[in-house]
Amino acid sequence: MDADLAALVAVVAIALAFDFTNGFHDAANAIATSVSTRALTPRAALALAATMNLVGAALGTGVAKTVGSGIIATPSGSHGLTVVFAALIGAICWNLLTWRLGLPTSSSHALIGGLVGAALAATSGVFWNGVLDKVVLPMxxxxxxxxxxxYLVHTAILWIFRHAKPSRTTRGFRIAQSVSAAAMGLGHGLQDAQKTMGVIVLALVTAGHQDNFDVPWWVIGAVAAALSLGTYAGGWRIIRTLGRRIVHLDPPRGFAAESAAASVLYATAFVWHAPISTTHTITSAVLGAGATRRLSAVRWGVARNIGVAWVLTMPGAALAAAGSYLLIHWALGT
Structure with missing residues (x-):
């Protein structure tokens, strides 16, 4: 195996490792609300989310093409592969740090921050218009x-079921949450799997093994499997934060949050091909659904800490990726 091929294999392997960390870091996106409301047992919820991740990953490649071709311009050959490798290392480091702290931050923005940081360290081009239009504005x-x-979905639920018995409504929405949790798992696979696909295709193009940004079938399969396995592993620290520490959820609020978040994920993936954060979307939907009780029902201190972590994600991952690139560059003496 020549050096360039070995480097490409290493990049694909580290991309799949990032995808696995994405799965267990973001498992909370799909299951935290249904677990916290006891609509599903933890393992049943994880199995459902992992299965829907597999399905969602196969439904489109528009986001993958945005990530692969619309964020950075890397040099060809081994230097370009070093940039992609460093970007993935930076994103993984940020994911592990925020998982350890139990903060539901965005793996998507960690990956994009890593790409930008590594490209800047390598003095490669960054498509700032693409970053602004496809990342910052959706963020x-x-x-x-x-x-x-x-807020609106749960307000509508309150109005529609205003004369129903609370116990019957709760039981009904506990069952309905199986559907909304599946919808979130599908949206997670649809959005997050495609970002890793885009990075692998970027590596293939950089190494000269492909001259366009179409996603090969084997990339779709490998990424979907890694994401699903990571999701099934479960990131319990973040699940506890999202499901219990921000606001107390009952089944109607859980259903409202999951339905609202899934709708946003589908629209951005199929219509705008924008790589948005599933974490940001579900967390904000939880805040909206919880606020229908009263604003004080939301633990705003926890929400503030999460917001700070959101703001720091892209620059934090970018710094880690830039440091990784410089270290690799120095170690190889290139």
């Missing part, structure tokens, strides 16, 4: 939309 808008939709 700002999706939480706002999530809060509003979560």
């Amino acid at each position: 700002l808008l999706s939480p706002v939309i999530g809060v509003v939709l979560g």
